[in-house]
Amino acid sequence: MMKYEVAVVGGGVAGLTAAIYAAKAGKRTIVIEKQDRLGGRAVSNKKKGAYFNLGGHALYHGDALATFRELGLRLQGNQPSIDGYGIWKGKLLTMPMGIKSLLATPLLTWKGKMELASWLVKLGKLDTHRYDQISLRDWIEGHLHDPMVRNLFYALLRTASYVAAPDMQAAGPVLQQLQHSLQGVLYLDRGWGAVIDELREMAAEHGVKMLTSSKVVAIEHRDGAVQHVRCEDDTRVEAKHIVITAPPAVAHRLVPNAESTALHAWREQAIEITAACLDVALRRLPRPKQQFVYGIDQTVFLSNQSRAAYLSDDGAQVISVIKYQGEDTNPDTDLRDLEQTLDLVQPGWRDELVAKQYLPRITVCHDFLHMGRQHQPGPAVPEIAGLYVAGEWASHGELLVDAATASAKRAVQYLLSREETEGKPQYAHRDIV
Ligand SMILES: Cc1cc2nc3c(=O)[nH]c(=O)nc-3n(C[C@H](O)[C@H](O)[C@H](O)COP(=O)(O)OP(=O)(O)OC[C@H]3O[C@@H](n4cnc5c(N)ncnc54)[C@H](O)[C@@H]3O)c2cc1C
Structure with missing residues (x-):
């Protein structure tokens, strides 16, 4: 039985981020990853x-x-550069992303151009959180008039979020992502694997132990508190705090009696x-x-x-x-x-x-902020002391990898704050959307 203060299940961006922040706070930390290399979907x-x-x-x-x-x-x-084209009726036509392309594009009528121009100006200042409770389709149909301007927004917002489900998707987060994308995005040299390499090196520098090719098969708990992580090869890691960054269905499977915890609702509401x-x-x-x-x-x-x-x-x-x-x-x-x-x-x-x-x-x-969501997942699993979730599905409105890092930091912040208030009564908190 190995002993750590923090055990992180999964070595993708969320797991490595959680491990680095925990180790930086002085916690003896281990990451357990089932694949033979770290990185998850960011390899x-x-x-x-x-x-x-x-x-x-x-x-x-x-x-x-x-x-x-x-x-x-x-x-x-x-x-x-964001200069590009749109595919419409089998043809490539200039995509209106700035003044020059807006004037040049045959996609829009003059009226449509004026409407899109006004949105490109005001979009940056939009308070997107006001639209967390309405669907993307309702936002687009309610705020945009020109049919082609609507089509362009559907295309831009789909690309920014990867979600092609405007009736389900909450408008606020994806509008915020569009704001971010208008500031420009970064393509990384040697791919995202380069970020993983840097995260792995940093984790090692902070003393994080990284166990690869070790599939976690159970997270044992007793009397309402976590005990240890059990791997397929029967390796056991005892830890006071366990952060699961595996998908919601896997998290549910790993925890005995998960049906009587919040993990159940998080799995049920998840849309992949x-x-x-x-x-x-x-x-x-x-x-x-x-x-x-x-x-x-x-x-x-x-x-x-x-x-x-x-x-x-x-x-x-x-x-x-x-x-x-x-x-x-x-x-x-x-x-x-x-x-x-x-x-x-x-x-x-x-x-x-x-x-x-x-x-x-x-x-x-594995999940995102959608209209059917009842609970924000994590950071703590309220019924089991010492158990936390992170990963892009544990989003509180962030999208994609932003949700992975944000949820990882939330989990570590929460576990550190628990230590500070140890001995005092705990009131686990779960936001209702
Ligand atoms: C096609 C595609 C395009 C994308 N494009 C973008 C983009 O443009 N911008 C952006 O921000 N994001 C993008 N993303 C999303 C981004 O890649 C993910 O949000 C991020 O990598 C998720 O990190 P994670 O740590 O939450 O999950 P993962 O990377 O899935 O990590 C979870 C880890 O847990 C491990 N694991 C699971 N079960 C167990 C177990 N039982 N025991 C041990 N380990 C286990 C897995 O092997 C995995 O390594 C894209 C994703 C895809 C697939």
Whole structure:
């Protein structure tokens, strides 16, 4: 039996962030990861000299960027230009993202251009939290008049959040994400795996023990307090505080009698979002001007990430194409749609192909702020002292990796505050949305 003060289950961004903050606060900390490498969905794979993230990844001006900067990560990479195209009725047309493109685009009438221009000006100052309780569709239909301006907002907001479910998605968080994206995003040199490398090094510097290839199969608790983590190979780690960063269904499975804890409601309310992702490395771009494309009447998106980041050792261009999925998905149809998008944007791309990666259905998030949500997950599981949750699904309104870092810090802050108030009566707190 190993003994730690804090045990973190899962070594993705959330797990590594939680471990670093706990270790920085002086806690003896361990991360237990089932895969043979750390990083979770933020790993990068290197194929024939090209770095592929698990689907296109952009770092927004949100909690993760602020956290990584606070931790002193180098974060090498650049901000891509947002000039691009929209796919409408099978054609590529200028996407109105600034004054010049707004004037040039054939997508909008003059009236539509005026409406979009006024929104681009006022969007930055919008108090987005006012719209946390209404669906994205209600916000768009209630605030925007021109049908094409509405279509453009659906496309931009889908891309910013990866969610193609405007009736379910709460408007506030995704509008905030759009605000962040208008400040520009960061594409990272050598992919997001470079961030994981930096987080791993930092965790090691702070003395965090990292156990890989160790699948946690149970989190034992007794008399309302956590006891230890049990792994598949029967390794046991005793810890006063256990932070689970695995998905809600896994968290539920790991904890005996989870039905009588908040883990049950969190699992029941969770809505998973998936995407099909095709990443290709091309020797050269057949159409060098066409590097950034939003689907307007299709739920696809394409970006040449190499236009802002070092993603290949021999100059190949790494392009990510994404299809945002709903409940019904078909890997063959999705692959066809992704390849057709490439055919439209970079005709002849097959002749330039160096390497490719196809992920037919990858989970982008295990939950997010949606209209059916009753409870904000975490940071503490109120019924079991010493048990916490983090991970992008434990979002309190943040999106994607911002939710991973924000929830990780919430869990650590909560466990540290528990230690401070030890011996005093505890009133676990759970926000109702
Ligand atoms: C296609 C795609 C595109 C994305 N694009 C963006 C983007 O542009 N911008 C953005 O901000 N975010 C993006 N994201 C989201 C971002 O990658 C995730 O939010 C983030 O990586 C999640 O980190 P996490 O630690 O919460 O979860 P994970 O990375 O899933 O980490 C959880 C870890 O727990 C481990 N685990 C699970 N069960 C066990 C167990 N029983 N025992 C031990 N370990 C276990 C898993 O192996 C995993 O390593 C994207 C994600 C995808 C898939």
